[in-house]
Amino acid sequence: MTLVQELRDLLGDERVLSDPLRTHVYGKDAGIRRGEVLAVVLPASTAEVVALVGIAARHGIPVVPRGAGTGLAGGTVPTSPSLVVSLTKMTHFDVDVESRSAWVEAGVLNLDLSEHAAGHGLHFAPDPSSQAACTIGGNVANNSGGPHCLAEGTTVNHVLAVEVVTARGEVVVLGGEAPDPIGLDLRGIVVGSEGTLGIVTRALVKLTPNPPAARTLLADFARVEDAAATVSGVIAGGIVPAALEMMDRLMTTAVERFVGxxxxxxxxxVLLAEVTGHPAAVEAEADLIRAVAESNGAGRVRVAADEGERALLWKGRKAAFGAVAQTAPDYYLHDAVVPRTRLVEVMAKVYEIADRFDLAMMNVFHAGDGNLHPLMAFDASQDGVMDRVQTAADELVEVCVAAGGALSGEHGIGLEKRDLMPLVFSQADLDAQARLAEAFDPDGLFNPEKVLPAGSRCFDLGRPVPAGTWI
Amino acid sequence: MTSLKSALQGRLGAFLSEPIEGLPEEAAVVAPSTLDEAAVILTLASKHTLPVLVWAGGTHQGLGGRVDPAIVLSTARLNTIVDWQPDDLTVVVEAGVRVADLEERLAERGQTAVLPEVPGDGTVGGAVAGGISGFRRLRFGPTRDRVLETDLVTGDGRIVRGGGRVVKNVTGYDLPRLAAGSLGSLGLIGRVCLKLWPLPQETRTVTLPEPRPDYGYRPLAVVEEPDRVLVFLAGTPAEMDARTAELGGRCERGLLWPGQPEGAIRLSLRVVPRLLREALTRIPSSWGYQALPGVGEVRVGASSFQLESFRELRHWAEGHGGALVVTDAPAEVYELVDPWGTPPASMDLQRRVVARFDPDRVVNPGRLPGSL
Structure with a gap:
């Protein structure tokens, strides 16, 4: 029996897509790469995932798990004809108000969870800009962040357990509801593994109490360096705000046209800062941020007067990427992270690269975390522009790594940065990661050729392995 | 002196160290000064399948299965604060740095690593390898959340770095998360980068006579003891005034952390937070405890080991997704009961992972659940 026929017997015709017109969209994420899809399945339960993994394994077809496809690093783009498993039909969740946690199926939208939990005075802290569209499963796969990760940490800090379907078709729960589950923390390895170790069908997430008070400030600066220096100054001043976000002029201009x-x-x-907490605390912290901004040459410092104004400021921040679409037909959004004390010098180099390659470079980023998102807007139909974009992107990464940074803060490695991994890791480091992945997925069934470059696994360290060898 | 010990002393002469009190005399004690030296030691151990016990401050040695070592690897000479970037809120330290020494240094610039508040001789490496968290985990999460980078010397002597010195990172598999709480099963955690927090402007300790359903918006820590409740608050002066007025009770300046519950038997009862109240009704009245509401842990101290009560409590905890773990006890207790209890369902996967780092299973063998 063919793969597709077996899958249809399992899931019915409705939830198995094989018509190229319908599978086409699944060959891509929100980035710029495309891969080849053999078929798409939409399982509705963990048991169905187990069964379809078994079928794919028997046919020797790679399995690429996928959430909403909002990723940017090519993490869900198949590198060879693959079975794409879309988890968007798995949308149940149960909130345990007293324990402040929730068991959530992989396809639940990030914002749906927080909106539901709001009725109990709780929310899911990671809040990527795509939170209205992205799934919890995708957040787990990429260890997603968001503006409010500055004080609350990224997804891995908010996932207590994951239910994973392994390459052997086992269903294992890693982590648990009680604190400090005994044994190795395999949960922490699965989070951020970009679908390469197994399929996460459910996660137990921590919910955070909604703050009783918040102050949101917007400060503007005549020089980008002054805004960056304010970021360092606030942290050095002894507070970690709930969020500390920066946008440059090209970006604010685009946003203003888009949402006003x-x-x-x-x-x-501009610097968008938010402090949250006890009503008696936020005033003093907002004053401190204002003082630091003014001492670094801020022009106006505006404090949101009410919830409506606060929501509007955040709408502007989170609509940034949508706004860019009005500027140019194509964009390439970068994600890299540097120690926040190196922001000023790195930003200067970022603009220098944009000038040299004659690219419109806009910046909106999680400044408090040192997490940069340079965005190049362009028209891909122009001759040679893609080469310039790619070369500029590689230079950006090199600048960040030279400043002690990492390749990705929250978007993941996927395909985009896979071959840059040797910039930050030694052969021994990459080999250890490859061995670890093998323990989960010895035959490379799940999302092959992602995260680690070819040749990462060397069986006898110390002897050179020819470049490009996959053994 | 056994011939094995003298042979090891010959091979590892450059790294030999003083004997450690309370450890078997047959074991050779070595204290490498660098990760490269540690790699030499573990390569030798792996080649000859010699069990190695990693020894730091000795404060968490009660955790997990007993190890009968041929080599004791002390982290005493890995004791440097390598790189502290106060404005980045990160610090890189070697494993053998004492928690108390690190926190004292960090406090000079108003920062903390949020490591256990009453550390004794405990080291940073011990807290990370043991997955040990302090009371402030209620507000800042467990220690494992703050481990940004690890330099691991694997059981077979490779030096492997994972993570990075930035506060946000998805660059490859998250080895620092795996290393935290691994109890040496992957090898020696030689060096770590930790995320720091600023120390608050003001702190208060509020003592209440009995537990409440709610202690206000995100207190720093709450510790419920049999006869009192301690609520720890941190923030701006105005916030402290407002919050202590809201709570009532007796208020003192500063953070007056309680010592451990009395008794040679120490247990950690871990349950879903919503079951904490019920858990306390199941603890024998002769046991002392510190319950951490919102976390779901009860730290127990008892002067004698009551096997029946222990078994009943473990059975109940495991039946509800929790655990009852022996964290310290006289040797005979470890012969009566498994310190961890029923191993997790993922043991097969755990074995496969450990085998990728310590294929000959020489570092702290048998320490993890399932005698892994």
Whole structure:
């Protein structure tokens, strides 16, 4: 029996897509790469995932798990004809209000969970800009972040357990509801593994109490360096705000045209800061941020007067990538992270690269975390532009790594940065990661050729392995 | 002196160290000064399948299965604060740095690594390898959340770095998370980068006569003891005034952390947070305890080991997704009961993972659940 026929027997015709017109969209994420899809399945339960993994394994067909496809690093783009498993039909969740946690199926949308939990005064802390569209399963796969990760940490800090279907078709729960589950923390390895170790069907996530009070400030600066220095100054001043976000002039201009959040378009950069907590605390912290901003040459410092104004400022921030679509037909959004004290010098180099390659470079980023998101807007139909974009992107990574940074803060490695991994890891480091992945998925069934470059696994360290050898 | 010990002393002469009190005399004690030296030692151990016990401050040696070592690897000479970047809120330290020494240094610039508050001689490596968290985990999460980078010397002597010195990172598999709480099963955690937090401007300790359903918005820590409740608060001066007024009770300045419950038997009862109240009704009245509401842990101290009560409590905890773990006890207790209890369902996978780092299973063998 053919793969597709077996899958249809399992799931019915409705939930198995093999018509190229319908599978086409699954060959891509929100980035710029495309891969080849053999078929798409939409399982509705863990048991169905187990069964379809068995079928794919018998046919020797790679399995690529997928959430909403909002990723940017090519993590869900198949590298060879694959079975794409879309988890978007798995949308149940149960909130345990007293324990402040929830068991959530992989296809639940990030924002749906927080909106539901809001009725109990709780929320799921990671809040990527794509939170209205992205799934919890995708957040787990990429260890997603978001503006409010500055104080609350990224997804891995908010996932207590994961239910995983392994390459052997086992269903294992890693982690648990009680604190400090005994044994190795395999949960922590699965989070951020980009679907290469197994299929996460459910996660037990921690829910965070909604703060009783918040102050949101917008400060504008005549120089990007002053905004960056304010970021370092606030942290050095002894507070970790709930969020500390920066946008440069090209970006605020685009956002203003798109949503009209009231961002000044004459300033070189704006800083969006938020402090949350006890009503008696937020005032003092907001004052401190204002003082640091002013001492670094801020022009206006605006404090959101009410919840409506606060929501509008955040709408402007989170709509940034949508706004870019009005500027140019194509964009390439980068993700890299540097120690926050190196922000000023790195930003200067980022603009230098944009100038040298004659690219429109906009910046919106999680400045408090040192997490940069340079965005190049362009028209891919112009001759040679893709080469310039790619070369500029590689230079950006090199600048960040040279400043002590990492390749990705929250988007993942996927295909995009796979071959850059040797910039930050030694052969021994990569080999150890490859061995670890093998323990989960010895035959490379799940999302093959992602995260680690070819040749990472060397069986006898110390002897050179020819470049490009996959053994 | 056994011939094995003298042979090892010959081979590892450069790294030999003083004997450690309370450890078997047959074991050769070595204290490498660098990760490369540790790699030499573990390569030798792996080649000859010699069990190695990693020894740091000795404060968490009660955790997990007993190890009968040929080599004791002390982290005493891996004791440097390598790189502290106060403005980045990160610090890189070697495993043998004492928690108390690190926190004292960090406090000079108003920062903390949020490591256990009453550490004794405990080291950073011990806290990370043991997955040991302090009371402040209620507000800042467990220690494992703050391990950004690890330099691991694997059981077979490779030096492997994972993670990075930045606060946010998805660059490859998250080895620091795996290393935290691994109890040496992957090898020696030689060096770590930790995420720091600023120390609060003001702190208060509020003592209440009995537990409450709610202690206000995200207190720093709450410790319920049999006869009192301690609520720890941190923030701005105005916030402290407002919050202590809201709570009532007796208020003192500063953070007056309690010592451990009395008794040679120490247990950790771990349950879903919503079951904490019920768990306390199941603890024999002769046991002392510190319950951490919102976390779901009860730290128990008892002067004698009551096997029946222990078994009943473990049975109940495991039946509800929790565990009852022996964290320290006289040797005979480890012969009566498994310190961890029923191993997790993922043991097969755990074995496969450990085999990728310590194929000959020489570092702290048998320490993990399932005698792994």
């Amino acid at each position: 959040a009231g961002f000044p378009t004459d300033a070189a950069a």
